[in-house]
Amino acid sequence: MVDDTEAEDLIPIIEKKVKKDSQICSDTWRAYTGLATKGYVHRTVEHQKKEYARGKNHINGLEGFFGYLKRQLASRGESEGKDSLSTLLNMFGGIIIGI
DSSP, X not given: OOSOOSHHHHHHHHHHHSOTTOEEEEOOOGGGTTTGGGTOEEEEOOGGGTOOOBTTBOOXXXXXXXXXXXXXXXXXXXXXXXXXXXXXXXXXXXXXXXX
16 A cells, blocks of 8 residues: 555655566556656556546456455445555455556
């Protein structure tokens, strides 16, 4: 989990965790602008234009998984805090998704 979702927070994490030349699929959130100039293959979908897939590029699996995690937290009466999310991820065998 990250404290904020602005470029100055996300880009350093991406650069630390994701190999250059990797393909990154995202929506068009402004914080992701410039990933291609940093050596990544950046594919996007534009949710604001009701676009959810472009060819094979989509983020539905990731969004669906995190939606499922949020529902699991809510069913346990827990918030979406770092501790709760970490516990739930560990229940799924330490699945690592994204960055």
